[in-house]
Amino acid sequence: MANPTLNRGVENLPYFVPQHNVSPGTPFPTNTKPVPTLFTPLTIRGKTLRNRIIVAPMCQYSTAASGKDIGALTDYHIATLGHYALKGAALVFVEASGVQANGRISPNCPGLWSDAQIPGLKRVSDFIKSQGAQSGIQLAHAGLKASTAAPWLSSSKAVGSKISTRAHADVGGWPTNVVGPMGGEEWTWDGKSSTDELGGFNAPRALSEPEIGELVADWASAAKRAVEAGIDVIEIHAAHGYLVHQFLSPVTNQRTDKYGGSFENRIRLLVEILQAVRKVIPDTTPLYLRVSSTEWLENTDVGKRFGTWDVESTIKLAKLLPALGVDLLDVSSGGNHPKQQINPFDTKDYQVRIAARIRAELQKTGEKLLIGAVGLITEAEQARDILENGGIKKQAEIQKEAQAAVQMTDGEGPMADVILVARQFMREPEWVLKVAWNLGLDVAWPSQFLRVRFPKL
Known part of the structure; x- marks a missing residue:
């Protein structure tokens, strides 16, 4: 019989971390009412999420810009990402990570x-997994938005409080090696x-x-x-207007080559990359894809002139994804042009409604693709209702803006299969426990936090 006073540690770590008796964020069987879908497990390719709450990638601009540790994760990332895992999130994503050096958003991404960047990532991944969560990484290339400064530097009085500031070579930037689908001064992201001096982005080369072939190979190498x-x-x-989105739009x-023009060429x-x-x-590794489901350019002069990437385009793409081995579509929006016409902070469910529409369209034709909803998900009831049968229609206290989502989905089935939450975790790392x-x-x-847990229900 095992010694009940033995504080067991997690195996295969170079340091001691207690092994939790029950994985944080999982319901006890003693609950007297049905467990919401939000807190039920979900298995994807043999890997099981302990609940349906995922920490979305969040840029932190906190790695070295030069030297032997350039681009490598540090103990800062264990402290932040590890805390979300400790407090019950099912999957914790490492932020957008460049598959090429010039694919970073900033020198500190x-x-x-x-x-040389593997050990830092492994250290972060190992700790996340030691807490019962899954570890994820978002592989990216910033394209036209590369070689810019961290946002708090751009917003400082010293640079005039701009939205973006170019990162030049003296701070580790690469202003002459920014790339995109198109090249030249007329293709800077902000125009x-x-x-x-008022601009914040560098001119790209096409x-x-x-080079596109090399880029695809580098994506595979990073994976x-x-x-x-x-x-x-x-x-x-x-x-969000990064390189792949720039090609889609x-x-x-x-x-005018095979990567431009028609929908098939632009995708x-x-x-x-997916292939x-x-x-x-x-085969056991789940593959997710994050897209901007719409650019919010349909009613702009640029959108009317050239066409735009919209929800219909995303639905068309989504139907191709299962055959490409994609397991989940992470539905976001915007970011590809400064003329976009949406203020997401004024519309709490703006992306969830789109996710619901895409999910419903996929179900009509039988494609098996999980859908993730992301964007301003902050409240317990809101998070629960996104994943419940009947969508958010079944809750009498729902907000007026969410009622529009009911009309869009006719209240049939969940609006998504998982939720991805970002900023709310920065405000409240214990958000999963609070929602429950x-x-x-x-x-x-977590075992170490039992004495401060919320009162038993």
């Missing part, structure tokens, strides 16, 4: 273009020339077809490194 580091889930970043992609880069990544990662308590659900807490 992480990357995975070198084997201002690289010599305009990627050649051989292999992630697996070597012990990462459980890989997400491809094709949203007819606004930013006006190429070609993404398809090649290359799926080929080199284990607010829903009247008794869930496991």
Whole structure:
């Protein structure tokens, strides 16, 4: 019989961490009422999420900009990402990580273009997994938005409180090696020339077809490194105006070769990346894809002139994803053009409604693709209702804006299969535990925090 006073440690770590008796964030069988879908497990390719709450990737601008540790995760990332895992999140994503050195958003963003970056990622992944969560990484290339400064530097009085500030070579930037589908001064992200003091982005050069081939190979190499580091889930970043999104959109992609023009040509880069990544990662590794489901440009002059990437485009893409080995579509929006016409802070459910529409369209034709909802999810009831049968219609206290979502989905089925939450975790790392308590659900807490858990229900 095991000694009941033995404080067991997690195996295969170079330091001691107590093994929780019950994984934090999982309901106890003693709950007297049905467990919401939000807190039921979900198995994807043999890996099981302990609940349906995922920590979305969040840029932190906190890695070295030069030297032997360039782009490598540090103990800062254990302190932040590890805390979310400790407090019950099912899957914790490492922020957008460049598959090439010039694919970082800023000089201080992480990357995975070198084997030297594997140990730092492994250390973070190991701790996340020691707390019963899964570890994930978002592989990315910033394209036109690369080589910019951390946002708190851009907002300082010293630079005039701009939205973005160029990062020049003296701070580790690469202003002459910013790339995109198109090239030249007219293709800076904000439309201002690289010599305009009011501008915040660098002029790109257009990627050649051989360079695109190298980029696809580098995406696959980064995925292999992630697996070597012990990462459980890989997400491809094709949203928010970064490189893959720039190729998807007819606004930013006006190429005349096989990577531009038609829908099939504009998605070609993404398809090649997905195929290359799926080929080199284990069958047991889930593959997610984040997209901007709409650019919010339909009613703008630029959108009317060139066309735009919209919800219909996303639905068309989504139907192709299962055959490419994608398991979950992470539905976000915007970020590809400064003229977008949406203020997400005024519309709490703006992306959840789109996720619900995409999910409903997929179900009509029988495609098996999980849907993730993200964007301003902050409240317990809101999070619960997104995943429940009948959607948010079954709750009498729902907000007026969410009632519009009911009309869009006709209240049929859940609006999504998982939720991804970002900023709320920065405000409240214990958000999973708080949501459970607010829903009247008794869930496991970390062993070290039992004496401060919320009162029993």
